[in-house]
Amino acid sequence: MQTRRAIYEIGAVIATALLHPLFVAVLHQRAVFIGLALGGWVWYCSARVRREQDALRKWGLRRAGLAPALAVTSLFGAAALATMGVIAAARHALVFRWQMLLLLALYPVWGMVQQLLVQGIFVRTVAAMGAGLWPKLVATGLAALLFGVVHLPDMRLAAATCFLGAALTLIYLRWRNLWPLGLCHGWLGVFFYYWVLGRDPWDEMFRSGA
Secondary structure (H helix, E strand, O other): OOOOHHHHHHHHHHHHHHHHHHHHHHHOHHHHHHHHHHHHHHHHHHHHHHOOOOHHHOOOOOOOOHHHHHHHHHHHHHHHHHHHHHHHHHHOOOOOOOOHHHHHHHHHHHHHHHHHHHHHHHHHHHHOOOOOHHHHHHHHHHHHHHHHHHOOHHHHOOOOHHHHHEEEHHHHHHHHHHHHHHHHHHHHHHHHHHHHOOOHHHHHHHHHOO
């Protein structure tokens, strides 16, 4: 039963990743996709928690490992933010807009959902398929690929999230705590859109529908 459930969960995570480019690049319905993905996975995770009370802890929503994971994630995030700041300054794109404050508050929620799906469900299951280093390396590579695919067709965004996915997966496999990963994912995403891509995700999501 648990093996079958694990296969279904992995398939559902992959399907979610593959549907994202369809909704964003073809249907131009980013907000609709986020709403459907959030609603569907919140419902499923809530059902799992009702049946299995320690599911959240197993996925990584727990206290254990929080301090070291937060420290390492903060160092990584600071380095990434500084790099993006240098790129933006060189391109005269170091902007600060009021929408960024709203996105910094909202986007970590979506970042946490992505980390829960990829790390807590996908990576945790793949890494547990065998002993030793190789299952973890395979899980890290697949997680990076998933993050990249989710953010297609923009190749710069796909490459950046592929790297981000690999780095955060290594942190997750070491300390199994999702809290700092979701925050880092969300906050770095906001600055990457504005400073590196020169795009306004607030406008894309709530005005143009893209």
